[in-house]
Amino acid sequence: MPDLSGLTVLIAGASSTSGLAATRALVGAGARVVAVGRSADRLAEVSGAGAEIEVFDLTDAGAVDALAAKVGPVDGILHLVGGWRGGGGLAGQTDDDFDVLAQSLTALRHVTRSFDEGLRASPAARVAIVSSTAVARPLAGGANYAAVKAASEAWTRAVAQGFAKAARDAGEPLAAASVVFRVKALAGLEDTLAQAYVGLWDAPAAEVNDTIVELS
Template identity: 65%
Template sequence: MNAAGRTIVLAGATSDAGLVAASRLLTAGARVVATGRSAGRLEPLREAGAQVEVADATSLESMAALAARLDSVDAVIPLVGGWRGGGGLSGQTDADFDALMPALQAVRATSRAFDSALQASDAGRFAIVSSTAVARPLAGGANYAAVKAASEAWTRAVAHGFAKAARDAQQPLRAASVVFRVKALDPEALAAAAVALWDTDAAELNDTVIEL
């Protein structure tokens, strides 16, 4: 299996990483659906060949509406991110924490909205971008590490849901939920990892952490 012919949703894809990932996936023969809240910021993705959708990746309602419009989906990768930190533990402000929360909200909204579609695919994939800060949280990045840790926990719960559904149906596991963990985000490395999501069988890939 490979990415060719797959429909892949990049949710919150208006960053440089989103554009690079979309371009690599398109080159690999995938259909890419890129979302963002600004039509103007989605224009480079449209020019690259992606189908663009103005939609809020942090909103379950918005993502569910998108899922209903798409005929099938084989992979979802939420790319909402950002970093706030510094100032030691006392510098971990509520405002910074609130600014980081959309990343977790996007993981929750996209996984819930597309859960049925990914399980219906013959090779569904859900992947998030996390951070090595989860393994070694620092006082000055406590807010960030906490949000990433919560995102990883949610993604592992998605993996459990995939495995349980397959087991209950007495079917082979076809969907996998994985974490891409990075120290500093390299768009090219992320893009390569997204293309490679179908290089490994779901049973081996599900509930894993891939260091980039």
């Protein structure tokens, strides 16, 4: 396990089994963990695992700016905001379902923008999202879900390009990486995800930046 002492990692949407697993892995590696969600009650377990908890609505751009000002620069973001709505074929892909699913993309956009400067200044920044194999194999009954995940992957890859460009412009080695983890289903893979995310610090940024990693 890499030594993450002195690094601060923000887990967005941390009040899940995956958030708890990631908190334990990151704290075990020595990182300061900031766990963010909408409910203090639902974040209680990650607090008990050693995370600092922050209650913010990540779909609110102003709130995320306030979060960034409060927390300060971070060296990593693990984006776990998500969920599933679908079924019913293409005709069953409602606007209401899409709007709920799109909150994950909105939160991703806000968090990566607000913390971008600090990430680029970090000596070893790692950003990662959890996406789905549905992006490569979309189904009619999950079209909303696959579309949002595809857009989230595009945004995450744009973050990767921004990291690479900033390093080139500064004439410095790449120190930051942005990665997509794809799963078919996350249930049962929570610890695998946590270890894979922590393991990103074991590899040079140039090797993992703008990569898609399938977890199974």
